[in-house]
Amino acid sequence: MPTIDLDSDLTVFEYPYHVRYSEVGHRGLMTAPALINAFQDCSTFQSEALGVGMAWLRNEQRAWVLTHWQIVVDRYPSLCEEIAVGTFANSFKGFTAKRNFYIKDNAGKYIARAQSSWAFIDLSTGRPTRPTPAHIDPYGSHDPLELPAEDRRVKLPDVLEQREPIIVRRGLIDTNEHVNNCQYVQMALELLPRETAPTSIRVDYRRAAVLGDTIYPSIGEIGHRAVVALNDSAGAPFAVVELA
Known part of the structure; x- marks a missing residue:
């Protein structure tokens, strides 16, 4: 520290x-x-x-x-x-x-x-x-910083393209015994068709993936924003990541 x-x-x-x-x-x-x-x-x-x-x-x-x-x-x-x-x-x-x-x-x-x-x-x-x-x-508590107004939930596009599944290995796990929050953003960035340094990142964490789980990614767009759904085998999201 x-x-x-x-x-x-x-x-x-x-x-x-x-x-x-x-x-x-x-x-x-x-x-x-x-x-x-x-x-x-x-x-x-x-x-x-x-x-x-x-x-x-x-x-x-x-x-x-x-x-x-x-x-x-x-x-x-x-x-x-x-x-x-x-x-x-x-x-x-x-x-x-x-x-x-x-x-x-x-x-x-x-x-x-x-x-x-x-x-x-x-x-x-x-x-x-x-x-x-x-x-x-x-x-304690302090007044919030000013950020652009956004909906609390990340909206999913109507059309999503499936990508190769990701198996949760030990390197993705943190002290809470689930996939660390940053790893979902890394997964989403790797799925983009070209390298980008996003100026806006929003993530909804719905459910924790754990060691041995398989994550099924899919990607789509809403306007200039890429949206990546990181789902379980039934299609329920572990996390939804929006990058712009």
Whole structure:
């Protein structure tokens, strides 16, 4: 975890970051999956710094599970560029939460922003459950960042073309024993007919794929947006990814 001033206001959590070689593509720019992983790491670091991290939650048989991304990228940072990655909670309602993420350049300008939705899960049952004040009070809440208005659900095109199935191997699995959220975006990017650095990414996470599952991808378009459905054998989505 990066060095953090524990006396600062950790409810708005930000840390300096240099774009690593392992995070860039052949053009020398941070990739979309690397950007998502930076966001994911940032929220993990914040939770650990606040004392409500992964080990504490696991001891209580609880976990926060991502259910939706809306990401807007104005510019992908370049190799070795100094940036700041940040996050803060917006709201908690029932068993759900909303959280913003951002990346700023070294002049303090936003170059990427994201809104995310989460569900609080009882790991012993696999069902949503209401968090207690101990789970949510440390985060506080702050006004959301401004992002373009979008529907909560990603709409599927009328016509989808099937692609080759993907078997879930061990390398796709995270600490919650299911496919990590970023992996679905990576799968979707690999299905595009040409390389792209999307400036808009939206993902609906419907159900977690686990080790040994087979994912059946299909792809279509709505206007200038590519939509990838990542389904089970019955056609029910694990995730739906929209890239533009």
